[in-house]
Structures are given as structure tokens and as C-alpha cells.
Amino acid sequence: AQKVTQAQTEISVVEKEDVTLDCVYETRDTTYYLFWYKQPPSGELVFLIRRNSFDEQNEISGRYSWNFQKSTSSFNFTITASQVVDSAVYFCALSVTTIQGAQKLVFGQGTRLTINP
Amino acid sequence: NAGVTQTPKFQVLKTGQSMTLQCAQDMNHEYMSWYRQDPGMGLRLIHYSVGAGITDQGEVPNGYNVSRSTTEDFPLRLLSAAPSQTSVYFCASSYSITRGGPGDEQFFGPGTRLTVL
Numbered sequence: 001a002q003k004v005t006q007a008q009t010e011i012s013v014v015e016k017e018d019v020t021l022d023c024v025y026e027t028r029d030t031t032y033y034l035f036w037y038k039q040p041p042s043g044e045l046v047f048l049i050r051r052n053s054f055d056e057q058n059e060i061s062g063r064y065s066w067n068f069q070k071s072t073s074s075f076n077f078t079i080t081a082s083q084v085v086d087s088a089v090y091f092c093a094l095s096v097t098t099i100q101g102a103q104k105l106v107f108g109q110g111t112r113l114t115i116n117p
Numbered sequence: 118n119a120g121v122t123q124t125p126k127f128q129v130l131k132t133g134q135s136m137t138l139q140c141a142q143d144m145n146h147e148y149m150s151w152y153r154q155d156p157g158m159g160l161r162l163i164h165y166s167v168g169a170g171i172t173d174q175g176e177v178p179n180g181y182n183v184s185r186s187t188t189e190d191f192p193l194r195l196l197s198a199a200p201s202q203t204s205v206y207f208c209a210s211s212y213s214i215t216r217g218g219p220g221d222e223q224f225f226g227p228g229t230r231l232t233v234l
Binding site for chain 2: 004006009035037043044045047050091093103104105106107108109110
């Protein structure tokens with residue numbers, strides 16, 4: 001089965017704390033892609049990162065970093081020195097290929113992150 | 118570029134009414150899809166299209182119809198609305214499975230919030 005699990009439904013931290021959002025996935029594909037999207041209170045979906053299953057290098061972008069571990073089927077997201085503007089719902093997603101060869105995204109349930117001043 | 122646009126932003130229907138949610142993109146993307154977002158369930162794929170004239174079902178297609186007569190437009194039709202269809206609907210697009218591959222970033226519209234009474 002193709003599945004994404006974000007076990008943390010809600011997280012609340014104080015500004016400037018570091019926070020890690022967990023993502024565990026299941027897939028039978030040998031080649032796949034993982035994504036993180038941010039959904040701020042305004043409701044739109046903002047693309048954050050894409051990771052190829054063959055590339056296990058961690059990635060850092062400013063205060064954001066991602067840890068991809070195939071051995072544990074995890075793709076965790078860390079925000080360092082969190083800010084109030086980071087408050088949002090964060091979705092992890094797995095790209096799977098249908099029988100027809102099309103791409104579709106399988107989303108996790110989302111983690112609502114609240115950063116308190 | 119306007120990106121992916123959706124209309125209307127909000128809609129209230131009565132049970133049994135029909136309506137069409139509009140989605141358009143001006144990026145010449147071949148792949149378009151519809152998702153619904155429900156609390157605690159992330160986004161789930163309703164229907165998708167890999168090009169004009171080609172559509173297929175996603176994870177939760179019942180109660181919805183789609184067609185793709187042009188590259189730009191991908192409307193979603195509710196034939197007889199039910200309260201279970203109360204949700205936020207997102208349209209998304211990406212280049213194509215052949216040009217962009219399964220790792221291609223999907224661009225999301227702003228969403229339509231639908232309430233069925």
C-alpha cells in the first residue's frame with residue numbers, strides 16, 4: 001500500500017524553539033518522490049521541498065532542514081529557531097505512479113504547528 | 118502568469134443541487150488533478166487528467182464527474198450534492214509525467230470551500 005503517516009496531529013512550541021515534524025511513508029515503488037507542503041492560515045498550499053528516493057542527502061534551506069532516511073522510510077522536517085510566521089499546517093506527500101503512468105500525490109494527515117510568541 | 122485559478126472561492130449548496138467547480142491554468146501544463154481536503158485526512162485525489170481528452174479516477178471519485186476538453190481547463194462537476202461532499206477542493210497542475218516525471222512539482226490553486234446543507 002502507498003501511505004504517508006504524520007503521527008503528530010498538533011504541535012505547539014514557543015518562538016525560537018526548534019521543532020521537528022515527523023513523516024513516515026510506505027511504498028512498493030523503487031523510485032519515488034517525497035514532498036513537503038505548507039498550508040498557512042490563508043489556506044493555499046505552498047511547495048517546500050521535493051526529494052528523490054535515490055538522493056539521501058540531507059538538505060538545508062535557511063532555517064528549514066530535511067532528513068531523509070530510506071532505512072526507516074522517514075522524511076522528517078526540522079524548523080530551527082521557529083518564528084510565529086511558521087505557524088501553519090504542514091503536509092508530507094508521496095508521489096506514486098498509477099497503472100496508466102500518471103503521477104498522483106498521496107498526502108499525510110497533516111501536522112498543525114503553532115508557534116507562540 | 119496567473120498560475121492555477123479556481124472559482125468560486127466559497128459556495129453553499131442544498132442537498133441534491135448540482136454545480137461545477139472551475140479550474141484553469143495558464144502554464145501549459147498537461148497534468149491536472151482535483152483533491153478534496155477534509156479535517157484530519159489530508160488531501161485525497163478525486164480525479165486527474167494527463168492531457169486534453171484523457172481523465173481517470175483517483176481515490177475518492179464517487180459523486181464527481183470531470184472532463185478535459187482543453188489543456189487549460191479542468192472543471193469538476195457535482196451531479197447531486199450531498200452533505201458528505203462538504204469540503205475544501207483544490208485543483209493542481211504540473212507539466213506532465215513524461216516531461217516532468219513523477220517528481221514534478223504540482224502547483225495548487227487557492228481552493229474552493231464548499232458547504233452542502
